[in-house]
Amino acid sequence: MPEQNVPCLEVRGLTGFYGETQALHGIDFVVQPGEAVCLLGRNGAGKTTTLRAVVGLLAKRRGHIAIDGRPTQGMAPEDIARLGVAYCPEERGIFASLDVEENLLLPPVLMPGGMTIDEIYMLFPNLKLRRKSPGTRLSGGEQQMLAIARILRTGAKLLLLDEPTEGLAPVIIEEIGEAIGILRQRGFTILMVEQNFRFASGVGDRFYVIEEGRVAEHFDRQTLASDHARIEALLGV
Numbered sequence: 001m002p003e004q005n006v007p008c009l010e011v012r013g014l015t016g017f018y019g020e021t022q023a024l025h026g027i028d029f030v031v032q033p034g035e036a037v038c039l040l041g042r043n044g045a046g047k048t049t050t051l052r053a054v055v056g057l058l059a060k061r062r063g064h065i066a067i068d069g070r071p072t073q074g075m076a077p078e079d080i081a082r083l084g085v086a087y088c089p090e091e092r093g094i095f096a097s098l099d100v101e102e103n104l105l106l107p108p109v110l111m112p113g114g115m116t117i118d119e120i121y122m123l124f125p126n127l128k129l130r131r132k133s134p135g136t137r138l139s140g141g142e143q144q145m146l147a148i149a150r151i152l153r154t155g156a157k158l159l160l161l162d163e164p165t166e167g168l169a170p171v172i173i174e175e176i177g178e179a180i181g182i183l184r185q186r187g188f189t190i191l192m193v194e195q196n197f198r199f200a201s202g203v204g205d206r207f208y209v210i211e212e213g214r215v216a217e218h219f220d221r222q223t224l225a226s227d228h229a230r231i232e233a234l235l236g237v
């Protein structure tokens, strides 16, 4: 049983570098169990780099990151994944030469409690219809659904989604939003990077605005509703 009041993810004073270039300058945020938290901000602000640091893909990172209270400093990505976190990258990473089901079965199951293939197909019926289609034949929306679906088998409880709506038609964006809602009902915790402010404001509980590698602002859904114009101006949307 996780201890009470232990965040699902805690990030304090996170700095990160690409070579000599500093991309993160001291990021602080928390994600509580069951929450959907969105990282917002302009291009190049450091949102993707933050997600990559959390899953250990950013080699040069400093500061405190803890998953369910367990610090991840110095850990390799595969060991961080075993703490129950999974990452769905912006570029989706679908293998073109594999069909839908082969792509689904690719990530290893790391912990008990992951969704079965049948449960995943109930969540994304399109993928079931296309189960034998190669990655190359999928639409952008199907690829995004597959990229999310693929991490649901692993047993991870914290899902990191990088721009899940990017380049997708409104009707598909709606389906992704519904799927995220169902995942939350099933107890998943979500940390998401989104440029689509409208989408983010519909699915997020709390929001952090990242600017130049720092958290510039933090607000919840209620504040977002009451202060919409100012926040839109802040994000330049």
Ligand SMILES: Nc1ncnc2c1ncn2[C@@H]1O[C@H](COP(=O)(O)OP(=O)(O)OP(=O)(O)O)[C@@H](O)[C@H]1O
Pocket (backbone or CB within 6 Å): 018, 021, 023, 041, 042, 043, 044, 045, 046, 047, 048, 049, 050
């Ligand atoms: N592989 C890389 N090598 C060097 N610099 C990088 C690399 N990836 C990102 N950066 C730089 O790090 C900074 C943060 O980029 P990051 O991708 O985290 O921003 P972002 O907020 O996710 O924006 P975007 O939506 O454009 O991806 C930017 O200045 C970017 O140019």
